[in-house]
Amino acid sequence: MQEALGLVETVGISTAIEVADVMVKAANVKLLEMENTRGGGYMTIKIVGDVGAVKAAVDAAKAAGIKYGNFVSASVIARPADGMAAVFCNPKVPYQRANGYNKTYKEEVKKEVKEEVKPEPKPEVKAEVKAEPKPEPKPEPKKETKTQTPKKTTTKTSKKKGTK
Numbered sequence: 682m683q684e685a686l687g688l689v690e691t692v693g694i695s696t697a698i699e700v701a702d703v704m705v706k707a708a709n710v711k712l713l714e715m716e717n718t719r720g721g722g723y724m725t726i727k728i729v730g731d732v733g734a735v736k737a738a739v740d741a742a743k744a745a746g747i748k749y750g751n752f753v754s755a756s757v758i759a760r761p762a763d764g765m766a767a768v769f770c771n772p773k774v775p776y777q778r779a780n781g782y783n784k785t786y787k788e789e790v791k792k793e794v795k796e797e798v799k800p801e802p803k804p805e806v807k808a809e810v811k812a813e814p815k816p817e818p819k820p821e822p823k824k825e826t827k828t829q830t831p832k833k834t835t836t837k838t839s840k841k842k843g844t845k
Contacts, residue, residue: 683760683761684729684730684731684735685729685730685731685732685734685735685757685758685761686727686735686757686758686761686765687704687710687727687728687730687735687739687755687756687757687758688725688726688727688754688755688756688757688758689704689725689726689739689742689743689746689752689754689755689756690718690723690724690725690726690753690754690755691723691724691746691749691752691753692721692723692724692751692753693751694717694722694724696724696746696751697715697724697726699745699749700726700745701742703738703741704726704728704739704741704742705738707737707738707742708733708734708737708738708741709730709731710728710729710730710734710735710738711728711729711730712726712727712728713727714727715727727769732757732759735757736757739755739756742755743755
């Protein structure tokens with residue numbers, strides 16, 4: 682008998698841990714993996730078990746995720762294709778290419794990077810002797826002569842009492 686695959690997606694690791702705990706406690710299922718997907722803090726919890734148990738666990742997880750306000754989506758695959766759980770739940774498992782050659786994606790990327798990066802030979806540079814420029818003589822500052830201006834004197838006129 683083939684096991685069903687259950688997937689629940691949430692936002693945030695704390696919600697993912699809570700949801701995974703609810704799933705395992707709600708039904709007789711096995712927790713395969715909690716995957717931190719790319720960007721946005723999305724987490725995918727993957728479980729396997731009997732179809733009825735997986736459906737019950739996913740329903741309980743959906744209720745818990747909604748309770749925390751971080752539920753995104755849920756899915757139950759009753760009869761996944763052979764090897765599907767192994768490929769999606771363990772990225773180190775080699776995938777089958779169309780031409781029958783097996784290798785992991787990471788190995789393929791590393792090989793491409795190694796082929797593309799080629800060090801370029803550095804051209805020989807002869808040392809050139811450059812004469813240092815002589816500093817220009819600074820002109821002496823002009824001396825300013827101060828001329829005194831005569832001070833203006835003001836006289837106060839006093840008003841006599843009783844005059845307008």
